[in-house]
Amino acid sequence: MRRYRVNNAQEQAAKRRSLALMFLVGLLLLGVCAEIVQAVEVPLPTKEDMVYGDFPVVGRRVAVWVIAQLHLMFGAFVVGVPLFILIIEILGAATKNQHYDDLAHEFTRLLSVAFSTTAIFGGILVFFLIGLYPTFMNFLASIFFPSMVVYVFLFFGESFSMYLYYFGWDVLKGTSRSVGTVIGTTALSVLVLYPGLLLLLALPSLFMGGGWAVSFPVSFGLAGVLFIALLAHGLRPGKSSFVQSRKWMHICFGILLNYFGLILMMISNSWATFMTSPSGINLDTGMFQGTTWDAMRNFTWMPVNLHRFIANIAFGGSVVAAYAAFRFLSSARNSPERAHYDWMGYIGNFIALIGLIPLPFAGYWLGREIYGYDQQLGITMMGGIFSWLFILQAVLIGALFLGANYYLWLGMERIPGSERYRKFTPVMLGVLTVCFLVWLTPHSLVASLEEARRMGGAHHPMLGVFGVMSAKNTVVNLMILTTFLSFLLYRRGNKGERLPFAQQSGASKVTLMIVAALGIVLMWQLNAPLADPALMTGLLLLWGFETLAVVAAVALTLNDRGTLGQGLLFAMSALVVVFYGIYGYYVEAIVRIGFSILQVSSVLLVLLVATTIDIVIFRGAPLVGAINWGRIPERAQYVLFLLATSFTWLMGLMGYARSGLRTHWHIFNVMRDYSSDAFTPTLGYACGVISIIVLVFMLLVSFIFWLAHMGSLGHAQEEAVLHGAPSPVLQPGGGAD
Amino acid sequence: MRLSIHLKSLLTLLVAIFVFSVVVPFVSAPIPGQLYGWYVITTLFVIYLYVSSSEASWEEFISPVRQLLLARTALMKPLRIVVFIVVPLLCGWYFSTWAAGGSAPPGGLRVIHPTPPSSVNFQGKQLVLQDIPVSPIRKDEAHLAEHIENGRIIYYENCFFCHGDALQGKGHFAQGFNPAPADFQASGTIAQLSESYLFWRIAKGGPGLPSESTPWDSAMPIWEDFLTEEEIWQVIAYLYDTTGHEPRVMDHGGGEGGGGH
């Protein structure tokens, strides 16, 4: 133990030095921010100016494509994983459950090795871009240079917080009353709270005017005040405070890591979205006129940020689950490792599911914005050359939904008492299948002349109906509801007879009421933009219906009929979804788009209220038996691989869609691609490239995880030698979820 | 009576195939081969998921197979040999017929709403479609009724023969064409499109379709050879007026500014 204390002091000193460094970097950043708001004028290069480099064998486009996609995949992992590591860590700290803390630590080990790989691919990508597309990169750099400088410094910050987070894990535990800790934690807390503070200050300026010019200075002042207040709070003699908690300090590093990752992603997204939906370009003068900020704040930036953010979480979860699946398969039967990795795989899959459920909605918003930006882009995507890509996407998403449900059903094997819910499996599978078949049916069918004649035209009179947006929205909502139902059944698998609701604590009753009310308000908020006079009656009826269902569900819960209440909610939502799906065929396109929001909001309402009811009614219910982690058929682990591979492949496909959408433009409708690679390749060719990228990614990830595993083995052996104890046995995760 | 899992799976498969190949064609029209294949494969996959979704049912499902492959009984041994001969032969037969193909041409990929060009050369005049969010004759509100009336006449002189009286694509000649003339009443055609898109399709006709819409032998003539710019706008106004659809108007975010949406 002595060794640790020495380390402790050294690390404390190192931390203080790094904090000072970060402060300096912060100052520098402010200077660069000033640079960002400086307007520039950059002329567009003409055809004669365009210079391209050559790449042997595969050509310049495929070279950049492969490297960029690999960079993106590793980047997504590195940005997505910290978020749920943090949540798991906080969960562990809040429930004082060491298993969660260990799990988060294990995830971090995977993260740190993947981090440097991301950086390597980023470097290769920059070199490739400069070498192969010099003129174009030069143009982009003249617009985005300030943001690139910010990017580099943020990257610095990201690596710092990342390594502090990872290497500080064992050290930053318990509380310390030393002045250094208090100052450090206070500073970190202020940094972590600052964005919230700024946001809070921005709200009044929305109503009273003044804008950022006022918010910024005021926020600096307030941050100073906060700093002093927290410091005083922490230094009060004899009182314990959260700023003395070193675990909190560690969590702060985690939050900072997420901040940095998120901003990094948003900055690089702005470069990519500028190519799809440029802003600030004056075609008459052939110039970019404006500030870097103008260029960053382009039409599709925010939708892409949101879409990628959610997808990163899902992707990270699925890759982690695949890692756990691999470890599961390679550990001995009935061993504690097997139990641990089963649990880890379950958590990874759970995270992936949480990401997967809102992903279609974010994607839908992005698609709508692309359509809104430019009709040509929208039609190329949905009706033109890329329309078949979305059928392929449907196959992938169908595989994801079916796989995720199947994993949950197989997972019931390890839960004593879950046999009671087996009977629902065929029904849910049936619903999913029908939805998947509809989801898969394309609008334009591949049909030979003979078949087309027999159909009486290019459209199938019956299946053609399934090809349009109304049907797709309906089935995706139903699939989400079914997946959610699977999860609820899984969750209650080993719960015995529920306690009478009267015995539940007052707090849980109040929570239920508040959540139900919140759900109703939230739904109204989501639907309110559609409230134009023509639709008002229908909307009011819908609101009445949904509110009634929620109230009835809550009333049933109070009368010990909680599961019936949940059933009622599901039925309500399914009814709303199907009703608006069918009604959508009889209204104008513009109204139909609004209907999808009604469908989504009813599903969200159910997700929110039914989850709360579930938590409340099953509180304190006796267990039929503990979950037998590790007792799951091996094919379940293969499902986790299927999910990870499908996610990775889907990411590659969507990367191709985002980039290929511009067809023969570098910057859509502004700067043409004059290289020999200007054509849009066939879908089959793109699938080949994507497949190769996915295989390379999987091999690299395997290697990286193998390294991480080897490192942990080495560490465990070292510990064992130091303490003269047998090498530590990994604990299986507890059943408390 | 409890059905064995094999019987259940088989029944599910048969019912699905019955629906795909008998019910759907009987109710409306046959499903094209490729989609039919996808449906059947999905059904098979789902049946696999069903039988293997719990250890018990998987054991029940797989045990006869295991018996067949491993059991050393008097019945299983010859059966095993028969299966080992017959199954590869069946596979071979299936794939050879599949690879030999038929005399029918392969299916074509049709893109229903191809991407419009950013500008068209209309009778020697360059029109930038992006700059025409709504039909120019709509600006002349006083005479809109007149324009629509004119459009009606033009429609009956030119378009009626194929697109029909009810604008449903069921004119006198419609049966002879592949692809069939567009149904303007449907929610999937002009209701989804902007007026400038219609202008492009009318002015350039079938031959003006971009490559991704081929193979396409659309019989739609190049109407710029017969109609003036104004007449095309009039007939477009007539189409929207009669069907009751609203043309799609693009909120164009390009140019300067953008964002903030």
Added chain:
Amino acid sequence: MLTFLKVLAFNGLVVLFFWYVGNSIPQQRKDPPKESDLTADMAPESFVAAGEEIFYGKGTCALCHTIGEKGERCPNLAGIGELAGARVQEASYQGDASSGPEYMVESLHNPAVYVVDGYQPTMPAMGRQLNDLEMVAVVAFLQSLGGEVTVTGETRFPKYRGEGDAAVAEAPAAGAAPAAVAAAGGTGQELAAQWGCIACHSLDAPVRLVGPSLWDIGSRQDESFIRESILKPDAVIAEGFPPSLMKLTLDGTGFYQKLAIQDLNTLVDYLASLKGGG
């Protein structure tokens, strides 16, 4: 290691499946649209060069027109730069062009207005195939043949090509009665001459012109083949002849839009009756 290989094989199969689905549908590659490099502020020499490219390239003018020697099917264009200005002054000229460049544009849009003595009116209307700048380029090239280039990137020909309201007034005249594509009547021989078939195909001798001779087509092919060859020229290409040329030319003349079905039948019957010999 075995586990790793198993997992790798499984993932490989999954990837292969997605790859297969992506390749199981008909494939389509999208090429960038051909972009004309013309800009309004180019020098006259550049226009001349561009016009020459069109003349020998996508315009397919050089198939019939010659420069410097007597044309078999269409007039020699050497010296047209000077000649055009003089032609509009001729008494026999009935068109409404008032200058050399206008005459050239008129002849491209409406070739039948003035047909040089000794030639058939076989030329298709090519005007609409060219955009404004391409038209300028072609005129500049023609002017450079024995004349002085006077057109610039700013020059437009509203009289023939329309601009704003002018187009509305002008266009229907060229289009004739829209829906009622009435049969023109006449014998097959007349139709073959009227639609310019004889410009490229010899009907009375085994002579190879731009297209193959058809003098014995009736003995070589049946009616349905002839009909298909007219309606879809690229379905079967006679050996040694370029594809898509006939389609392009007939598109330019408006053949597919304007030919009545009765006339097509007459034409097919006539061609099927050509058995060589006599």
